[in-house]
Amino acid sequence: MKITLKDGSVKEYAEAKSVYDIALEISEGLARVAAAGEVNGEIVDLRTVLDKDCTLNIVTIHDPAGLKVLRHTASHVMAEAVQRLFPDAKVAIGPAIEDGFYYDFEHAPFSREDLDNIEKEMKKIVKEGKRLERFELPRAEAIKFMEDRKEPFKVELIQDLPEDAVISFYDQGDFVDLCAGPHLMNTKNIKAYKLISSSMAYWRGDSNKARLQRIYATAFTNKEDLEKHLQKLEDAKMRDHNKLGREMGLFLTADVIGQGLPLFTPKGTKMIMKLQRWIEDLEDREWGYVRTRTPLMAKSDLYKISGHWDHYMDGMFVLNKDAEDGKEVMALRPMTCPFQYYVYMNEQKSYRDLPYRMSETSTLFRNEDSGEMHGLTRVRQFTITEAHIILTPEQAEEELTRCVDLAHHVMKTLGLEGDVSYRLSKWDPENKAKYEGDEEYWNSTQQYLRDVMNKNGISFTEEDGEAAFYGPKIDIQAKNVYGKEDTMVTIQLDCSSATKFGMYYIDEQGNKALPWIIHRTSMGCYERTLAWLIEHYAGKFPTWLCPEQVRILPISEKFADYAEKVRKALYDAGVDVTVDTRSEKIGYKIREATMDKLPYMLIVGAEEEEKGVVSVRSRFAGDEGAKSIEEFVAQITEEIRTKAIRKAADEQ
């Protein structure tokens, strides 16, 4: 008997065998869908004995699709283990996800001990080598089947399937699950898995529905891959800005100050100031922006005009809300838009003045739900380089391109351009009340942004329900160390706000005309960008961003004067430099400076003083040898000026 595999290779067998046996042998337990080979154009059943040459489309568990199947099967095994240990646990759903799988149960919260016990029980099930059998039932029987097994969530799932649906189940002996498949054919092929964590999840993501316990786990084809993955999770923890940023002394929080209100230390502040000075100069001198400075709060009247009062009330901090003494109801600003509009309207503008680009380093306040705050990435007060560009409709395409270019330039300079993806954030046609404007407005503005990105050769995804209430956005997204995505930069097209505020410009015919508005950031907010930088560089920032760029390490206190001379030379050149004057051994000082992730250490002793040099030790190249003071100053100032991103050999 000859079998032709998908890759063209041919296997020969002395006697007829079942597809099941062949599949098991070739793929270490492949997915059922893959096992269904084609014989003379017909899908063969697993136990069909092959008596002719055929082509078998085999997906092994080493393929991405097969790995997903492996994980999905592992979720069934986990569900069985849970029900063996906790017979009253009701099963909900258990899909494979990126990097693993989960299963939701209705049950009391699981402790770590429970998870370990479940893992042990899974081991037994794997060892038992249980075969997974697929069977199908008509809808009514399927419902009865799950009703008999007292699985209300499964019953609900089946009820939502179409009347004529073929409803399939997978039976692994003591555990049967509603499932479209495919699956591994045998539990024994699940060799490497780990229960990661458990947490609460709502049935169908609806907070009004049942509270379930979700167990997150992962599975791989072999122990090495699993170990590698677990190591990766550990490494991610080491880069986590919320941990590393605090350890490095860049920021802190205080219970009495409140959630989502980080405090920046001198070090963290220095980094933010370096970013801010750079961005402000860049925008004003090279990209044609003017700078404004507007209030952090306003009367509620302003937000009523802007639409925030109707569309964003929950997200604002409102002051004097229930005041009975006649005090004005105010709100801290959640955005800068309307404030800058009034600056625009201060003087009548001609088409010749447009595009009018107003930028502001703007502090904003957003009343996020208490469970939403995280480190520096979700906070209640943050500062952003926010601009509003007032322009004629004819200028929009070119200006939007400039905005994308500026954002790209900023990310490239920071070395972060490889981390991002672009997203067209659209309104939600299913939830029109959340947005201003009609279908035509949204379709046309969304198409406008789509065209701009296409013309600029940007690949992007599209997402419903992510737009601002006044218009669609180009969002530049980045993932954190745990794979969670955040918006870093946003560029929004707004063709409706000008009407609300009565903004206009005088066109070439001398008539009032309605401008368009671009809302955009050039860099995400400083807090979030700093978080991103910490995680991207694992704290080893490019020299220009380091709060401490050089540390001078005198061999002993005898060389304090020479160290001071070197320090002054660097300080006068604008370098952030310190001297470690403690009476510690040089090895100890080097160790500490290394752990502080300093880019440069300058060791100075008798030899150096005599020759007027410094011994350079860098994070990038280790011992760089002796250099004259002038030479090192020239080298580092050039590195800082060009914002070079030097990397060590092992960081390439």
Add this chain to the structure above:
RNA sequence: GCUGCUGUGGCUCAGUCGGUAGAGCGUCACAUUGGUAAUGUGGAGGUCACGGGUCCGAUUCCCGUCAGCAGCUCCA
């Protein structure tokens, strides 16, 4: 906002089956003045997150609050 877990010197953690606490690192002082990842000795430093309850007595048990974490939901 919801569910769960967590909160002990600056950091990492131990401990108290209820009798007001300990280590390492860091910090400070002194000695040492050194050559590329840890010199030695000594000292200081904690209302055990905060508030209430039970108890003769609470850091320990219970309740609440605040904060941190994970997840859900949300994110103009």
